[in-house]
Amino acid sequence: MTREFDVVQLDVHHLRVMRAIADTGSLSRAAIALGVTQPAVSAQLKRLENMLGYQLFDRGEGGVTPTPMGELLLRRIAALLPQLDNLLEDIEQRVCPSGPPDVVRVVAVASALVARLPSLVTRLWPEVSEVQVVHDDHPERLLPLLAQRRAELGLVKDYPGHELEIPASVDTAVVVTEPTFVLLPEFHPLAHKEIIDLSELRDESWVMVSDSSATTFTRYFTETCARHGFSPSVSHQVTSQQVALLVVRAGAIGLSQPICDPRNLGLVTRPLRGDVLPRRHILAWNRETFVAGRQAELLAAVVEAYWAEARTAPVYARYLDSRGPRPDDG
Incomplete structure (x- = not known):
């Protein structure tokens, strides 16, 4: 049959x-x-x-x-x-048109740039009606979304020796390589110093964010301390940076992005001598999408936004001034 x-x-x-x-x-x-x-x-x-x-x-x-x-x-x-x-x-x-869709999706890790992304995108592409930002501190989960065209833009971070694995269809550009600042309570004996040697903190009690998204940075931090002759005593492991700030205020030592300025919380940030813990902010996009045609303009706008935000943090602004003009300062 x-x-x-x-x-x-x-x-x-x-x-x-x-x-x-x-x-x-x-x-x-x-x-x-x-x-x-x-x-x-x-x-x-x-x-x-x-x-x-x-x-x-x-x-x-x-x-x-x-x-x-x-x-x-x-x-x-x-x-x-x-x-x-x-x-x-x-x-x-x-x-699919060569221009942007009505809704642009951005995937990003936590940084001071995230809040600026929606207005930045709509300024570059006025035809965009909405920008949706998805936050996730696991960049290894964000980059595949770009490769699969489930997002148009990405803003992620990585560290020397712990570079991200970039999907074949994704292009990237470094926005900035920034230092990591140390976070101290304002009563700490080293708080009066303008710059601190990492080795001066060898006997301190550290607080680290311990969720899985921070695993790479924690390993990077531990390896850096080892090169400076000590193993850090991480006596506080917390689940968020907000909790870490509370622990630092009680006497521990933490780490911070330089744009973050917790001066109103009884804390101070200080640069580390030699920029021993640099991190890279990376812009990412799928090379087969509308972004590729204007990526240079996009990158310039993101870089400009970063430095504008950096100038709002007094300690970071002083640090930048001490380093002299940047190449893009003209």
């Missing part, structure tokens, strides 16, 4: 599910690869098998293997999917 089914119902998603199951050897791993739940993969496979009237995979304790009909379909999928992907890409390039 001839089996009949509506071939129109066989869509690209079915093909991707089939390939993911075959590539990973299990429904659970296929679900992870596709970014969906295992029940969703199981339901998709069941619908496809019902539609075709054939079992496509044999289930076993060690995973799944394609049936003869499954192997036949997979051979066709291997030839068909690349062509479909190219077709969809061609359609997207024709349907």
Whole structure:
């Protein structure tokens, strides 16, 4: 008897599910690869098998293997999917305008620049009606969103020796390499100094933010202290910078971005001699989106915004003045 089914119902998603199951050897791993739940993969496979009237995979304790009909379909999928992907890409390039979308999505780690991003984007692209900023202190989760075109812009940070892994489709530019400042209670004996040697803090009690997003910086900090001949005593591990400020006010030592100025909280920030803990602010975008055509203008605007914000922090402003004019000061 001839089996009949509506071939129109066989869509690209079915093909991707089939390939993911075959590539990973299990429904659970296929679900992870596709970014969906295992029940969703199981339901998709069941619908496809019902539609075709054939079992496509044999289930076993060690995973799944394609049936003869499954192997036949997979051979066709291997030839068909690349062509479909190219077709969809061609359609997207024709349907999507070269200019920005109505809603621009920005992904960013915590920094003083984040609040300036919406007005900066709408100034450069007046046709943008809304800017949505997604905050996440895990840059390794943000950069893939740019690669997948789920966001248009990114602002992240990294550290020397701990550089970020950049997806192939993403371009980046360094906004600024800035120092890390030390954070002290205003009654601390070193608070009167204009600049502090890291080695002077070898016997201090430190507070560090301990969530997973700070793991890289903590390792970077510990390695830097080791090069200065000591292992820091991190006696306070907190979940946010706000809590860290309270602990510093009680007598511990912390670290801070130089633009942050907690002078109204009974605290002071001071630069470290030799700029021993530099960090980079990095602008990122997908090179195949509208951003690529005006990335130089965008970068210039972000750099300008950074230095304007830097001048609002008195200690950082004095530090910058002591270093002389920047190359972009004219």
